[in-house]
Amino acid sequence: MDRDDTTLRVLSTSDLAGLDISLADVVDTVEQAYRTLAAGKSDNPRKLTVKPDDGHSVSYAMLGRDGVRNVVAVKTSYKHGLDKGRDQQHYYTTLTIYDDTTGLPVAMMDCSRIGSLRTPAVSALLARECAAPDATTALVIGTGTQGRLALPFLLTTLPKLDRLLLSGTHPDGIGAVRTELARHFPDREVEVVDDLKSAARDADVIVATAGGHTPAAVEADWLKPGATAILVGHGLAPSTLHHADRVIATNEAQMRVTGTDMADSDGNLPAVDLELPVIISGVSKPRTSAQQRIFAYNSGLVVTDIALGHRFAELALKQGLGTEIPLWK
Incomplete structure (x- = not known):
């Protein structure tokens, strides 16, 4: 069916699951999104959040524009059952993309696979930019969705890593x-x-991806000189942030909203020295000495979801995947 202004192509979870995309392609796409944002060609407004008083659910809405791909998109996320066990929770996330050149809709898609790839790609970019020049050992904490892809993405951006360590307690994970x-x-x-303490002392790069109930908590004095500690989920104690020589974040404003569990006894977070888009652009370097201990905070930016979602849509359209729905007819 020819694309027009009345139909919307919907890409389901199964449509996207079958798409073959390399880790390098994911990293390149995410990196381009950061470069475009740093150049002032993209827009990434702060996300909107709503949450009921009893905290049983949380919802997010994020609008953004990619100025190189010339697309506009809206991402929504909704999680229900936060007061229940994981097997009783419901989570839905979608991305709807529009072509800002033709004015036509591109696709609406499930955003779960996009997020599962984007986040470890960002950690890998943080590691590439922040790791000491002689980094050879990486430690991943956690074996959930993010932990499972952390090492492959790290090896994509830091191929010289020769020792890979994993801290986890679940055999299946x-x-x-x-x-x-x-x-x-x-x-x-x-x-x-x-x-964990001994492993942390050996690690040049630590990526903490564990869930909120983990007992793992790497302390600042466990880190060797020159170590880079990247927080995605849990697994790092607040001291790794407050005693870091340099603090890097994908976005400082988001860190101050979502990183409150890392605050000190007065509820404060230290200032961020640099944000990742500026580092990716080449304007500033994350470290000024090889001995500095760096803390890096990985939080999502919708422009990276948009870029990766658009890449998925390109691949899906070439294969004729998805369902055309006459939504506006």
């Missing part, structure tokens, strides 16, 4: 980490560690 690593890098192996 550990198995999934091994499976993902073997799928992308069949010649590499991961070492599961029991002593």
